[in-house]
Amino acid sequence: xxxxxxxxxxxxxxxxxxxxxxxxxxxxxxxxxxxxxxxxxxxxxxxxxxxxxxxxxxxxxxxxxxxxxxxxxxxxxxxxxxxxxxxxxxxxxxxxxxxxxxxxxxxxxxxxxxxxxxxxxxxxxxxxxxxxxxxxxxxxxxxxxxxxxxxxxxxxxxxxxxxxxxxxxxxxxxxxxxxxxxxxxxxxxx
Amino acid sequence: xxxxxxxxxxxxxxxxxxxxxxxxxxxxxxxxxxxxxxxxxxxxxxxxxxxxxxxxxxxxxxxxxxxxxxxxxxxxxxxxxxxxxxxxxxxxxxxxxxxxxxxxxxxxxxxxxxxxxxxxxxxxxxxxxxxxxxxxxxxxxxxxxxxxxxxxxxxxxxxxxxxxxxxxxxxxxxxxxxxxxxxxxxxxxxxxxxxxxxxxxxxxxxxxxxxxxxxxxxxxxxxxxxxxxxxxxxxxxxxxxxxxxxxxxxxxxxxxxxxxxxxxxxxxxxxxxxxxxxxxxxxxxxxxxxxxxxxxxxxxxxxxxxxxxxxxxxxxxxxxxxxxxxxxxxxxxxxxxxxxxxxxxxxxxxxxxxxxxxxxxxxxxxxxxxxxxxxxxxxxxxxxxxxxxxxxxxxxxxxxxxxxxxxxxx
Numbered sequence: 001x002x003x004x005x006x007x008x009x010x011x012x013x014x015x016x017x018x019x020x021x022x023x024x025x026x027x028x029x030x031x032x033x034x035x036x037x038x039x040x041x042x043x044x045x046x047x048x049x050x051x052x053x054x055x056x057x058x059x060x061x062x063x064x065x066x067x068x069x070x071x072x073x074x075x076x077x078x079x080x081x082x083x084x085x086x087x088x089x090x091x092x093x094x095x096x097x098x099x100x101x102x103x104x105x106x107x108x109x110x111x112x113x114x115x116x117x118x119x120x121x122x123x124x125x126x127x128x129x130x131x132x133x134x135x136x137x138x139x140x141x142x143x144x145x146x147x148x149x150x151x152x153x154x155x156x157x158x159x160x161x162x163x164x165x166x167x168x169x170x171x172x173x174x175x176x177x178x179x180x181x182x183x184x185x186x187x188x189x190x
Numbered sequence: 191x192x193x194x195x196x197x198x199x200x201x202x203x204x205x206x207x208x209x210x211x212x213x214x215x216x217x218x219x220x221x222x223x224x225x226x227x228x229x230x231x232x233x234x235x236x237x238x239x240x241x242x243x244x245x246x247x248x249x250x251x252x253x254x255x256x257x258x259x260x261x262x263x264x265x266x267x268x269x270x271x272x273x274x275x276x277x278x279x280x281x282x283x284x285x286x287x288x289x290x291x292x293x294x295x296x297x298x299x300x301x302x303x304x305x306x307x308x309x310x311x312x313x314x315x316x317x318x319x320x321x322x323x324x325x326x327x328x329x330x331x332x333x334x335x336x337x338x339x340x341x342x343x344x345x346x347x348x349x350x351x352x353x354x355x356x357x358x359x360x361x362x363x364x365x366x367x368x369x370x371x372x373x374x375x376x377x378x379x380x381x382x383x384x385x386x387x388x389x390x391x392x393x394x395x396x397x398x399x400x401x402x403x404x405x406x407x408x409x410x411x412x413x414x415x416x417x418x419x420x421x422x423x424x425x426x427x428x429x430x431x432x433x434x435x436x437x438x439x440x441x442x443x444x445x446x447x448x449x450x451x452x453x454x455x456x457x458x459x460x461x462x463x464x465x466x467x468x469x470x471x472x473x474x475x476x477x478x479x480x481x482x483x484x485x486x487x488x489x490x491x492x493x494x495x496x497x498x499x500x501x502x503x504x505x506x507x508x509x510x511x512x513x514x515x516x517x518x519x520x521x522x523x524x525x526x527x528x529x530x531x532x533x534x535x536x537x538x539x540x541x542x543x544x545x546x547x548x549x550x551x552x553x554x555x556x557x558x559x560x561x562x563x564x565x566x567x568x569x570x571x572x573x574x575x576x577x578x579x580x581x582x583x584x585x586x587x588x589x590x591x592x593x594x595x596x597x598x599x600x
Contacts, residue, residue, distance in 0.1 A: 056240045060292070063243040063272075068314050069294045084244040126237050136240035165362045166238075 025089030031078055032090065040097040041142075048147045051097035054133040058091035070162030099142040102187035114185025117178050121170070131186055141189035148183035226387035226473050227439045234439075239525045239567075243293055245270050246586040252565055253590065257555040260597060261510070264553070267580060267591040268306040271297045274582040274589060276368050276420075276500065277572040278322045280342040286572070287311060287327055287341070288582065288589075289319030291366050296320050296329055299589075300344065311346055312336070317362065323371035323403060330367045330379065333358060335405070355405025359394035364417040364435075368500075368570075372423060376400040376407070378430065382417040387437045387462055387473055396461050398432065398452075412452050414485065416461040420500040420570065425515045426542050429453060431489070433498035433519060436465055438526040445469045446491035447498040449519065451544040453486075460485040467491055489540055490547035495524035496532035500570035500582075508577025509594045513537070520568040520581065523557060533557030533564050535571070535581060553581065553592065 032050070036042050040051025050058065065071030066079040066087070079087075118124070118131075126137045133139030140148065154160040156171040156179075171179075227234075248266045256264045273290035274297070280286075286299040296318050298311040312318065315331040322328075327341035329349065335356045336349035356379075359365070364382030372378055383396040390396050398412040398421075411430070421432035430452040436445040445465035463475040464482035475481035492498045499520045504513050516539050521532035533556040540547035557564040567585040574580065578593040 060240070060243045063293065067294055069316075088244055122232060125233070125235050128235075134237070137237065169363070 022089065025086055025093060028082065028086055028090060029093055032094070036094075039100075040094050041100045042144055042147075043103075045144070045146055046150065047144070049099060049143055050094045052099035052132070052142075053095060053139050054135055054137065055091045055095040056135045057133060057138045058094055059087060060136055062087045062090060064162050099139065099190075101142050101190055102145055104145070106188050107184060110181050110184045111188055112185075113178075114181035114183070117174075117182050118185060121174070123182075131189055140186040143187055145183045145187035148186055149179050152179040152182065225385050225439075226437060231439055231441075236526050236528070239523070239564075241273060241292060242585055242587070243272055245272055246588065248588075251583075251586055251588055255555045255565065256553055256590070258553055258592065262592055262594050264590050264592055266588060268299055268308060268589040270308045270587065271299070271582075271589065272587040273584060274569070274587050275366075275584055276319050276321075276570045277580060277582055277589070278320055278327075279572060280322050283575055285322075285342050285344065287320040287322065289329075291317045291584075294318065298341070298344075298346070311338070311341070312349075317366040319367050319369055321369040321371055321377065323377065324375075326403075328352070328369065328377065328403075330356075330369050332362050332365055333360065352405055356401060357405075357408065359392065361391070361395065365395075366419075368418070368420050370421060370423075372400065372430075373428065374400075376402060378411075378421065380415065380418040380421075380432075382415075383461060386439065387471060389462055389474060398430075409455070411455040412450075412457055412459060414459040414461045414464075415450075418450075419498065420520070422501045422503050422517070424451075424542065425503050425505050431501060431503075431517065431544075433492065433501050434459065434461075434488075435497060436495070437462075437471070438495070440472070442527045442529070443494050446494050447496045447521075448488035449490050449492050449498065449501070449517070449538055449547070450486065451489050457486045458484055459488075489544035490538060490549060492519065492536075492538075492549070493521065493531055495527040497522035497524060498532075499568070502571035502573060502579070504573065504579065506573055506577025506579075509579075510596075512539075518552065518571050518579065520571055522567045522569055522584065523564060529559070530557050530562050530564060533567060535568050556583075 035044055035047050036050045040049060042049045061070060062079060065075045066082055068076050127140050128134035131140040152171055153176060155163055155168045158168050248269050251266055253264055253266055258264060271288050273293045274288045275291060276289050278287050284301055286301060288297040288299060294313055294315045295310050296312040298309050300307045312329055316333055318329050318331040320327055320329045327338040329336040335352040337352050338346040338349045340347055359381060361384030363384045365384060367379055370378045378398060378400050380398045381395050383390050396415055397410045398415055398418060399408055399410050401408050415434055417435040418432045421430055424431055432450050434448040434450055436447045448466060450459055463471055463478055464485045465471060467487055468482045470481040499522045502518045504516050504518055516537050518535055518537055520535050523533035524531040534551055535553040537550050537552050538547050556566040556568060566583040568581050569584040570582045572580040578591050581590045
């Protein structure tokens with residue numbers, strides 16, 4: 001029966017048998033991957049990929065969502081009363097998965113425009129070389145395009161619940177058309 | 191560990207969204223990365239140090255790495271207070287409350303002599319702190335002031351919403367508040383500059399105010415204060431001494447943080463034009479003559495990017511005599527600096543008038559200069575009745591107790 005299940009799921013199920021604490025994490029991860037993709041790379045519009053996000057970013061995001069000060073209502077309900085050790089387990093698990101490049105055609109002109117805007121706005125100084133994220137700063141490379149564009153608008157309007165006000169300030173004055181270019185660029189990076 | 195205060199949560203979410211909507215209409219400050227960051231440092235990747243938002247058990251706290259002067263001892267006093275910042279105690283010290291920043295909680299610690307229990311008193315608040323005054327606990331968040339009349343009895347219940355009376359400005363940046371209750375019966379509250387370096391958007395920022403307990407009688411007592419994160423009243427003069435963070439992005443060596451003394455209400459401490467001991471700001475004060483005119487200079491500078499936090503004048507009898515009335519200051523430690531600085535508690539010995547200040551390291555070892563790593567970030571100080579000193583560690587969500595016993599004579 002295990003052969004019929006994709007490799008990562010097989011590994012998940014095997015782990016369940018051998019280690020109960022880890023098992024809890026794997027079990028919990030199932031409710032994450034239902035939306036965020038079996039390998040942490042989301043195929044659902046508006047739902048972010050979480051594979052290869054920095055561990056600290058994931059940990060902070062999950063804790064603040066559990067506390068009801070970040071995230072969506074669905075996420076808050078899923079995380080209600082989840083103990084720290086499982087949150088740390090989830091963060092470690094998803095931080096180790098590989099990120100994929102977003103699907104779809106690359107528009108070279110838009111990609112280049114996004115690259116220039118990112119350079120001008122020094123996004124790399126926090127989001128790290130290759131935009132792979134660092135500590136509490138999320139990975140942008142390979143993230144879903146429409147998600148990035150939407151989030152940037154939310155940040156700029158101070159409407160991202162629990163979002164860092166420094167991120168909002170970093171986006172003040174940047175027009176929405178530029179967000180589209182930035183989102184296209186980041187989503188196409190490995 | 192959980193204690194829900196759902197109605198407060200709902201109210202605070204509502205208030206936040208209304209506030210966010212209002213904020214749309216105001217002019218925006220320049221992006222954070224741009225504020226005062228010179229072209230030469232444009233590619234710098236220095237960024238704020240990430241906090242830890244999960245619990246750290248006592249077994250994972252390397253308390254043995256703390257270094258103290260001879261005769262002093264450190265022990266773990268309480269754990270499980272993720273993001274622990276300022277501590278406030280009731281009169282008999284059976285209860286302590288501890289504020290946080292990002293995680294939005296105020297903890298209630300019940301002190302039963304040799305053990306402590308920790309629970310969450312309030313949650314889902316925006317950067318809350320708390321202060322105990324005249325039998326009640328006051329919680330100050332960015333957008334909220336709540337009074338718990340029965341907190342000391344361990345039955346906090348629903349708080350009284352005092353927000354309206356305190357007239358809090360909306361910006362969050364540098365606006366976490368350290369609040370103290372003075373012997374004059376007033377609450378002392380800082381309002382930081384909502385930027386790294388800027389002329390504040392309104393006259394509500396970069397100052398310290400005091401209020402009556404009911405929020406009336408608002409008075410700005412100090413201006414030009416960029417980001418004060420701690421203060422105490424001098425045990426002999428009663429004057430307010432306060433810490434203040436220097437601005438970022440002017441290089442590894444300055445401008446240094448400050449320890450200031452308010453000799454009379456209304457003094458100006460220089461921000462945004464004049465930093466440390468008279469450094470004219472290269473961005474804001476470029477064309478300004480007399481940038482430091484009428485500015486009160488600090489008692490002492492406290493080191494570059496040190497992040498000076500809690501300040502406590504030691505008044506106990508446990509420590510040796512030379513510590514009596516000496517200021518203990520927690521330096522949470524730098525981020526805007528290539529080599530880490532601070533991550534310690536120091537003493538500042540000075541005359542009652544602030545003259546002749548001398549800084550001496552007291553608790554070190556939170557940071558390892560060899561590899562630029564750290565494990566703890568000392569944030570605030572509190573004194574127990576036996577004269578021992580508590581230090582809160584924001585990074586590991588713990589409180590350490592420092593005690594002294596004279597080394598045995600040979």
